[in-house]
Amino acid sequence: MPRPLVVGNGKLLINFDDRLHMRDLYYPYVGQLNHVGGHFSKMGIWVSGQFSWLDEDGWQRKLGYEKESLVTDVHCEHESMQISLHLSDGVHQRDPIYLKKVRVHNRSSEAREVRLFFNHDFSLNESEVGDTAVYDPLLRTIYHYKRNVYILVNGKTNIGGIDQYSVGIKRFHYAEGTWRDAEDGLLAGNPIAQGSVDSTIALRMMLGPDEKQVMTYWMCIGDSYSDVKKRNQYVLESDPERLLSRVSVYWQRWVNKEERDFADLPAEVIDLYKTSLLIVRTQIDQHGAILAANDSDILQYNRDHYSYMWPRDGALIACAMAKAGYTGVVAPFFRFCAEALTDEGYLQHKYNPDGSVGSSWHPYIVDDEIQLPIQEDETALVLYALWEQYKSGKQLEDCQALYPTLIRPAARFLLDYMHPEWDLPMPSYDLWEERRGIYTFTSAAVFAGLKAAARFALLFGDDHRFQRYDQGAERIREAMLKHLYDPQLGRFLRGYSAGPEGRLEKDFTMESSLFALFAFDVLPADDPRVVNTMEAVKRSLLVQTPVGGFSRYQGDAYFQKAHDRSLVPGNPWIICTLWIADWEIAKATSWSELQEPKERLQWVVRKALQSGVLPEQLDPYSGAPVSVAPLTWSHATYVGTVLRYLEKVQELQGRKERS
Template structure:
């Protein structure tokens, strides 16, 4: 089930589906741990002797979006036969680990209704169903679940009154399906405690007049001990849950409007996705600096791993987009995270868990009998590149000064020495897609940019010899790219070099990431070799269906839907499509040609979910989301494309004014 909503504050992340069901609860880090074991927190209705879960198809989804420019949901479901509608506005408190959901029950019928609203809690604390406890807490008339140092307290009210029923029980063990079954007869058993593999449910009874509505609020708090969740629960009741939801909405609306900009001629739909992308990226950033790739546990149905890691490359490019948008303060912890967890030799690992420990990997330390570093060198290089771009933009010198010894110099020394002298290119590593070991054009471009950034920082802090040393090495890499990765016969750059029987051979597979030569400014945009390369790649990687878009590379089978063909070289990726969009914007020579590139942005809007969530990739024939959603990198790349369009709009408008 696709995650239509991500709601978080850097310490807790709650994902919902299009019906408002909780699907993931991450705490105390965004991405670690997920305390929901793949089963939804069900919401059910009992009225007139009948019961229905909102997961059932009789409930039609009327609206599925965020409240404008916020991290509060706006969901509407309607049961036509019952003439009953439910509106939900849910959010996570901007500071504290509290989830709130305000539900409005609208009776469209002609008679008064007694409605019982049921909330089901299905936790697997610390990602295990073993050893959990669910218990009624009489002091607050609430329920809580706990294991070790994880506590979750559930409560709610309607018309100032608390819950009418509760129960705890055993789930998915022997013959017990779970307490949610207990709700289906319209009455909970009030069992006060259960231990092991457990779940719970609470209920609220409301009378709703014909043509009228009633409000119910539901919330839970998370903490490391009982006293903490008790205090948070009291905070909600004392400050009123409805008022807190209003504060959440106002906070995020102000946060997302912090850096107003001249948007040129961009339409409201494009700017709406821009603002929502800022917010969705923010939900994936931990307070400790870890920027997580994606937190959609549905991926576990296809792979015994997930995307809840920080890849330094993804993190760097996401930080770059947020820096462009003016959110320097938001990304400062990311660079400190990288400094804390960098290997003593000066490189960053493949990926990290949100708490800073090293993540899972499939890159070996030995291959064909030879030792190798299991890294992707572009990840180290791009952190330096983005840090320099952030300094250029915001001129906050304290940040690079604090990182100069512990990050900048260490990473620069590694990049300079990790290279093959006879090729003037970086030593082999894994590509950005984590699939191939070799010397890759994208990686080489990133290393070039990282070395230039190091040179600039050394110059900034007065170390001129080191500045010159790193600049010379960057230029050597640039020359190595031109000499060894350009293919004269094909008139384009290769994807990279692979070693066959001791000899380096060009890999000429059409590959979208070769556009890194433009993204990292290895060559100017008017370089004929770059132009010819990108023109060829576009024709070779275009998905020629009604969906369109650009594939990662020719023959990409990851999440492939259907067979590979000339029409479908691979599934269309949001990132890759927007890379080529940025190129088109960059080379546009008039406002008229620039305006035509907006179609790429509109394409992205059309293929977002109704909640503006962007997936990793799309079904090439149906346009439905594939893999994870939201993918943080997709949203960041959309932000970068909008920034590119606005910059070019201003440049071209200025040139017209000068001509006049």
């Protein structure tokens, strides 16, 4: 199930599903550890003897965000209960504090008592073993704790604070949890429980006919009781409603800090651009990890998740964010990579947010032959992204500090890890992590990484290394034209995949990642070889259903939905569709040629969830999101494509003025 609502600040990330369950709570790292773990912490309401959880079918729900903000804008209405709720959720921009405001509207012609219930199904440090939930009569709060994780919950109405509470056992010895206790409108008041526990609190208000009132609720997360106690006091002294308003203002200022002329782009395209910037921000940990996705429901597919930092994804996301003016946000990513770099100078498959090496399925040995289990593009693209960041922010000191710790060792590895006969990178795994060989995308990425290293060497007056890196890049370019371009086909190959006994065999599969040829400046976008290749990509990977879009490659089986491969080569991906738009923008020489890529941006808008969240891929028949949502890479690619469109508009305007 996608996560249409995400709120966070780089320390704390909270995700909600489309039924408004809190499904993920990550702290102290974005993506690590998940203290909800996909279970269902939820909200309910009791009105005049009738009870309903907000996930039930009687509710009409509309999910979104406040304009240009990371505060949610959610409307819920229950016709038979004659009640409507307007929910606003946000995470404090600095501290691990979650805030919620509920505007309750009594749509009845009678005065009524309303009780709002909040259930908390935590598994602290991703385990239900040894948790404690306790009512604190001095603070008049509930808090859960285990070792170094404390979560305190509180709230208030114009009548007072927590009116009822109960803590108890969940999912053990037939105990369902205290959420079941809430359904008669009364909580038992049990003050403590340990083991597999949950808690529920109730807040009470009296509303006259057609009256509206505001209730506030909050969670304070910390490493100790003292931490959460201080944060709870901070919320009380600041007033939670006013504090949430300040959160909204902060994010509005943040997303609009760069003045930008959006030319002829429609309002909905601009709105999604800003939403994408905000959502990407929630997926970046304060210590530098840029997480792929934090939708824990993917665990049901393969018992692993996307809450990792893939250096490739992170590098391309960092490029887009730097280009958008957020160099400071992504600067820690490069320090993270410098610390993660092996002594040999390469980055591994993926990493946990704390910097430890993540899970992998790439072996060190195949058919009795030892191999390096890496995707070489991941190392190369970090160098490429660092140069792109330097161009955007001109942070010379940061790059100088990374020159001996990241740039030089990584560039040395790229130069050494070369096929002795072909002058192309040695075999490694492709960007989709599925096959091993020598690929056009990887070769283009290594070319771009060495070019970036050469530019840094020149910047720092290191002429000897400049020549080595630049000449190495040029050898790769020449080798790509010799080995990866097929003159009989008139286009580039996906590459050479490892066949029987490790032999490299030509791979003719049409592949969306061939966009790297122009994106990483191996060849111009209008070079006939690139044109022929990209036109073939468009013909071969178009999803020929009403959903549209472009797939990753021919025969893609990941989350396969296709019934007819001739019409659906694979599920449509957001990033792959935007790569097509990037090429159309790059080669455009007139306003008319920009209409097609502009339509692709509008296609992405139409495929976003109601809240603006973008998935990884789509069902080719229904258009429903497939795999994780939000996917950080999807949002960052959209940001990058919008910026390339605007750059091209400026270029065309400049040509017109000069003529």
